[in-house]
Amino acid sequence: MEFAIVDIETTGGAAKHGGITEIAVLIHDGKSIVSEYQTLINPEQAIPTYITGLTGIDNFMVRHEPTFEAIHEELWELLKDRIFVAHNVNFDYGFLREAFMKVGKELKTPKLCTVRLSRKVYPGMRSYSLGRLCESQRIPIEARHRAMGDAKATAILFDRMIKTDYQIINQSLKKNTGEAFLPPNFPHSRFKEIPTSCGVYYMLDENGKVIYVGKAINIRERFKNHFSGQLLPNLKQKLKTEVFDLKWELTGSEFMALLYEALEIKRLWPKYNSALKLPKRTFGLFHYEDNSGYGRFQVSKVTKFFKPIESFLSIEEANAFLKTGIVTYGLCPKLCGLRKINCSTDDEMCCGGACSFTEKPKEYNQRVGEFMGKIRETQKEILIRLEGRTPEEYAYCMFESGMLSKFAYVDSKTTSEDTIPSLLNPVPQVPETYYLLRQYIHQIKPEQISVLEPS
Structure with a gap:
C-alpha cells in the first residue's frame, strides 16, 4: 500500500473557478518517503494579491512555468494507483479532480485526511490546523504555505500517526463510514447528535463564534447537504474548512423556523450569511x-x-x-x-x-372580499398559534403592522387563552418577517389566527 501525500497552492478557494499555482507530491511506501515531486504551475489566470501575500507566489514567478495540461500525464502516474493523502484532503483533491476533468481524466483514488486521522490519534486538541498540530508535535515546517514545505510537514505527521496506530488507515478507508462529507474538524459523533426535527442551526468556528445561521425541516439532513451537494461550491469549501461545531434550536414548524432564522441573522450577522438588505418596495x-x-x-x-x-x-x-x-x-x-x-x-x-x-x-x-380580508388581517395586530416543539405546547406569534413583534412557547394544557398576550416576549421588528407572514398566511387555518384590538 503506497500513499501520495499532496499539498497544493491555488489562486483561491473555489475549485471550479480557481487555478493551481504549485504542487508537491511525496510518495510514502508505508515506512518512509521514497520519492518527491514539486513544481510551480502557470494557472492561466491572475493570482490575487492577497494570495501572493499568503504564499509568496506572484504572477511573475509562474509566467514561464508549465500549465497543468503540460504536466498532467506525469502527475497522473504519481497519483492514480496510490492513496491520496492531504491535510483537509477535500480541498486539494477537489482542485486536482477539476483540473484532471479539464484534460479528460477522472481522478477516483481513495483518500485520507490527516485532520481526521489526527483527531483520532491526538484527541482533545483545541485546533487541528497543520500549524497547531506541527507545533504540538514539534514538527518543523520549512516553508509555511508553500507546497513542499506543507507537504513535508504533513508527511512527517502522517508517518508518526500510522506508526502509532496503523489500524486507523484501514478503519478510515472503509467505505460508507458516513464521514466522507463532513468538515474535517467536525466529529462524526457530534453529527449523530444532530436532531432530524425542524429548527434553526448555528455553525461555529474553532473559537465558538457563529459563522452561519440556517433553518431546516430536518436539521441533520440540511447540515449534511451543505457539504455533500454541488450548490455554492465556494461557500461550501469555506464552511468545510472553518466549521468545528453545530448548535441548534428546535422550533416545531417551518414557519416558526423561518421567523426565528430572520431574527437570529439580524442579531448575530454571521459572516457567511448574505446581508439581508431590502430595497424600497416599488x-x-x-x-x-x-x-x-x-x-x-x-x-x-x-x-x-x-x-x-x-x-x-x-x-x-x-x-x-x-x-x-x-x-x-x-x-x-x-x-x-x-x-x-x-x-x-x-x-x-x-x-x-x-x-x-x-x-x-x-x-x-x-x-x-375574502382575499382582501386576509391581506388586511396581516396588516393588523394579530396573534397566530403554531405547532410547538412538543405535543404539549404551542408557539404563539404576535404581528404588528405585519411584522413579528412578540412570540413565546406556551404550555397548551395549563395556559388560558386570555393570558397568552401577556406571556409573549418582545423581539426587534425585522422587515423580513413581514414578507414571511405574507408568504405563509394562506397556509394558516382561520382558527389559528386571532385579530387583536389595538393595544
Whole structure:
C-alpha cells in the first residue's frame, strides 16, 4: 500500500473557478518517503494579491512555468494507483479532480485526511490546523504555505500517526463510514447528535463564534447537504474548512423556523450569511371594481397618487403572491390582470366563469372580499398559534403592522387563552418577517389566527 501525500497552492478557494499555482507530491511506501515531486504551475489566470501575500507566489514567478495540461500525464502516474493523502484532503483533491476533468481524466483514488486521522490519534486538541498540530508535535515546517514545505510537514505527521496506530488507515478507508462529507474538524459523533426535527442551526468556528445561521425541516439532513451537494461550491469549501461545531434550536414548524432564522441573522450577522438588505418596495397590488361590477386586481408600480392594498419588492414577487390568492380563493386570472383572454377549463388557474359573465358579480366578489380580508388581517395586530416543539405546547406569534413583534412557547394544557398576550416576549421588528407572514398566511387555518384590538 503506497500513499501520495499532496499539498497544493491555488489562486483561491473555489475549485471550479480557481487555478493551481504549485504542487508537491511525496510518495510514502508505508515506512518512509521514497520519492518527491514539486513544481510551480502557470494557472492561466491572475493570482490575487492577497494570495501572493499568503504564499509568496506572484504572477511573475509562474509566467514561464508549465500549465497543468503540460504536466498532467506525469502527475497522473504519481497519483492514480496510490492513496491520496492531504491535510483537509477535500480541498486539494477537489482542485486536482477539476483540473484532471479539464484534460479528460477522472481522478477516483481513495483518500485520507490527516485532520481526521489526527483527531483520532491526538484527541482533545483545541485546533487541528497543520500549524497547531506541527507545533504540538514539534514538527518543523520549512516553508509555511508553500507546497513542499506543507507537504513535508504533513508527511512527517502522517508517518508518526500510522506508526502509532496503523489500524486507523484501514478503519478510515472503509467505505460508507458516513464521514466522507463532513468538515474535517467536525466529529462524526457530534453529527449523530444532530436532531432530524425542524429548527434553526448555528455553525461555529474553532473559537465558538457563529459563522452561519440556517433553518431546516430536518436539521441533520440540511447540515449534511451543505457539504455533500454541488450548490455554492465556494461557500461550501469555506464552511468545510472553518466549521468545528453545530448548535441548534428546535422550533416545531417551518414557519416558526423561518421567523426565528430572520431574527437570529439580524442579531448575530454571521459572516457567511448574505446581508439581508431590502430595497424600497416599488410594486403594489391594486384593487378596483369594473363597469360590470366585478372586483379586479392589478399589479403595477407604486406611485404617490395611489395607495396599494399590498406592496412588494419586485413584480415577480407580486405576481407570485397574486397567483397564490387566485388558486386559494378561486379568482379569475383575467380579472386579476394575469391573462388577456378568457380562462379555459383545463388551466390550473381557471375561474368559475367571471370572465365570461356566467358567474354573477355578487358571488365572485364574495371571494374577492375574502382575499382582501386576509391581506388586511396581516396588516393588523394579530396573534397566530403554531405547532410547538412538543405535543404539549404551542408557539404563539404576535404581528404588528405585519411584522413579528412578540412570540413565546406556551404550555397548551395549563395556559388560558386570555393570558397568552401577556406571556409573549418582545423581539426587534425585522422587515423580513413581514414578507414571511405574507408568504405563509394562506397556509394558516382561520382558527389559528386571532385579530387583536389595538393595544
